[in-house]
Amino acid sequence: MKLQLSELKKFRQYLHQNPELSNQEKSTAELICKKLTKFAPDKIIRNLGGNGLAAFFQGKKNGKKILLRCELDALPLYENNDISYRSSKNNIAHLCGHDGHMAILLGVAEKLAKNRTSKGTVILLFQPAEETGEGAEKILQDDKFQKINPDFVFALHNLPGYPKNSIIIRKNIFASASKGLEIKIFGKTAHAAEPEKGETPVLAVSEILEKLSLLGKNPFVETIQNNSSNDFQNFTLLTIIHAMVGNIAYGTTPGYAEIRATLRSYLENDLQKLSEKTLEIIRNVSQKNKLEFSFAWKEEFPNTKNDLDATKKVIDSAEKLHLDLIRPENPFRWSEDFGHFTHKFKGSLFGLGAGKDHPELHHPNYDFPDEIIETGIQIFGQIIQNTLEK
Template sequence: MIDLLDFRHELHRFPELSGEESVTATRILKYLGECSPSQIINNLGGHGVAAIFDSGEAGETVLLRCELDALPILETGQPPYRSTVDGKGHLCGHDGHMAIIMGVAQRLAKRPIARGRVVLLFQPAEETGIGAPSVLADEKFAAIRPDFAYALHNLPGMPLGHIGLKSGSLCFASEGLNMSFLGRTSHASHPEDAITPQNALVELMSTLNSLPEQLGIDPEKTLVTICHARLGLPAFGITPGDGDLFAAFRAETDALQAKLIASAAQYARDCAEKHGLKITVDYNEKFAACDNDETAVANIRDAAVGLNLPIIDIDKPFRWSEDFGAFSAAGKTALFVLGSGKNCPQLHAPDYDFPDGIINTGVDMFEQITRKHCG
């Protein structure tokens, strides 16, 4: 069986973006085969791979999930296993998460479970929010629908190897709106003949951030970020008649997020009408909130205590999003965080690199959780 550090470094050298993870999936299949699972499901929700370890005895189905995809970011770090693909890198730690789940497969091969089933899911397209819903919608998922599903994410800024836990909302829901405006273009010397989105864009950029307060929502439970704006073309002879505004909306719960998104879209439509513009609103990269089940969190806590790992109780949700929240529609779920060091660069930073020292910690945690359910 492959050494887990070598495996992680191999994945790191050959990153693939969301929806393009075919070669990564092939590598996963190669090394999973050495662990002799009862069954392997390929092309699940895209390039997803699921390995099923079935005891043959009645019991619960437990799913452990990691992610296949990398990011469209140029890696600036210089590890010997640096990305070989310009502009793409495993700068969120999904390579490390895959190594952890492969380590669980190796442990289950050496010591089979006594009851129930364990499903190891290598999920595609987490970074775009498409992957988890696509897996759930795949007809092949019905055969592995879990009673409990668990996942972890490494967390820079948290001490190395510490376990972070929280019941209820752990990660914000999020969604992006692309608001495209169309008016009428004219010569720059006759702006009075144009219908320009300029004032609408300025109004929305200056007021969308205060939308939660206008709705009576606690600003601590939401976040609005203006991500991109475009007005016409880069030319001096034209009064622009079109423009775009990208904004990301985040909220602590799915209910708050639905209210925020609906209100933002309507606010943009009203603004367009006021300024005599046509508008189209496109919705992008939707992530459900990660709502951790209390029983599942208790199981994670028991695992950490059993391994004598330090535990940090998280007091409020993270504002970043994780599409693992979608699995709560299939069973009881919980995501926990694994500290990747106080001095580790932030996720999605160009110099980030997953710390190899926490791979075995992740494997130990997932094995403990699995044994609690399946022996």
């Protein structure tokens, strides 16, 4: 059976040209729904955890349920590609390849339409809001999802830096846990000529920035200090992503500041410890400088822990298809909200090589390589077989 690959590629490029941000994927979901309907699934559930949708393909007999996930959302970033299907929207672009992941799942749908499994059910899930870390959790909390209860869940992510069509897999932890932190520091504004009449957060901010940058057990910290790194079991990293003091007003001593950071680690316990240490530093420095502060956690991702049994199915499938198998020594430092699924169900997230020299994910020159769509469909097809037919 020959899949309509050229049509899938065209469709992928159409999605690329018409990206939508997290939680705003209405037209994308509409379009996917229309395409899926052509493949006559037994049912489609819409508006799952927002704009998500799931299509069900029943086998000839009852059996296990396998769920495959892809993402609907694009990023609030500028695209710098000179391609005919470049994003038609300002500062919204599919720079993570979710357009390609959608095309792959549609390819799986087409395959199932032509040839249903002999047993079990395949559920194709198109998840909203992956980039903000909200979508997976919202799906899991949606009443419409409660009855699905899959036996296995799988997802792939294309990975630049690895040979095209290779499969990158890891037992246990695959991707890191992470969360954003927003800190607001309140002092008192004064004239620039009379800073002693105000309470400026300037020195506190510089102390906090330095102390937080040195927190964690990461290669950068270990080269310049090694006192705090023993507190963590494994890799931890705090990255300052934004800092701001006062306004651009030369006559003013600022009385307000904001700091934003992203905390990450392989292990959940380490992230908890890193969070506590971070807040302790902010509390101590603020108190010392007689400043008030508030904080809020943003975009929280759990780590993605791969189940042994599910991961073995991925490995067996890659071997069966004679694909290059790459087993990284360490988990990835980035996060994926698929972790919410693997914390609840037996599952595995794996990488699909996008090319050794391919621009990185979220980079302005990134564009999903259409040549790997076919491998994506094949590996999912094989995983379905390994899970349902045995």
